[in-house]
Amino acid sequence: MIIELTAEDFMVAATKGAVRQLVAIKNKRMGHDHGGKSYRKMTQRLADSILGELGEIAVSKFTGLTQSSTLQITKAADLGASIEVRTTEHANGHLVLYDSSNNDYIFVFVTINGLQATLRGWINPEHGKKAEYFVEGDPDCYFVPQSALNPIETLPIK
Numbered sequence: 001m002i003i004e005l006t007a008e009d010f011m012v013a014a015t016k017g018a019v020r021q022l023v024a025i026k027n028k029r030m031g032h033d034h035g036g037k038s039y040r041k042m043t044q045r046l047a048d049s050i051l052g053e054l055g056e057i058a059v060s061k062f063t064g065l066t067q068s069s070t071l072q073i074t075k076a077a078d079l080g081a082s083i084e085v086r087t088t089e090h091a092n093g094h095l096v097l098y099d100s101s102n103n104d105y106i107f108v109f110v111t112i113n114g115l116q117a118t119l120r121g122w123i124n125p126e127h128g129k130k131a132e133y134f135v136e137g138d139p140d141c142y143f144v145p146q147s148a149l150n151p152i153e154t155l156p157i158k
Contacts, residue, residue, distance in 0.1 A: 001152045003058040005115040013057060017049030055087025055110035058117030063157050080157065082106055089113065094143035097133075101125045106156065109149055121149025 021042070056067050056078050065080040078085045084102070086095050087110045095109035102125065109120040123144055133142040 001062060001119040003061050003117040003119060005054060005058060005112075005117055007115070009054065009057045010115065013050050013053035016053045017046060017051075020049050020053075021046050051089060051112055052085070052087050054112050054117060055085045055108075058110055058112075058119060059083065059085050059108050062119055062152070063155070065157065077102075077105055083108060083155075083157075085110060087112060091118070092146075094133075094145055095120075095123065095128065095149065097125050097128045097142040097144060098139060099129070101129070108152070108155065109144075109146065119152040120146050121152050122155050123149050 024045075059065075060067050060079055063079060063083070065083065068076050068078055077083055082105045084105045084107045086107055089112050091111050091113065093109075093111060095107060097107065101107065106122050106124060107128065108122045111118045111120060128144040128148065129142050133144050133148075135141050135143050
């Protein structure tokens, strides 16, 4: 499913991504990701935040659900009551899950190319946290291949 994003969507994503990074700096949360040490520099973290916001906007357009309004790092879902969004600019990328990924949520995978977002599919974490997808690192994670995702058209919207 392809979602066309607009220049306005990009401006919103850039603003929210920048504010989230400011909040992380203020709260001394820079340098930690999902329980591990982050080696990403500030410019990469900012770019990743903007990309993540673009993914959330794309899924919001598809589902009609509103993005979480908080700019804090919280346990709240990105959209609705239970949808988390993972985004990359790598068309052949994997959805990344962590041991800390909430098993009560649904994770949607989005790839971004310019202003075009492709909703690749979704998965429940208990189906994605398989030994065959496990990658040891800092932190350990699961690289869920796109072939393991459910079709986006079957996404249960809550």
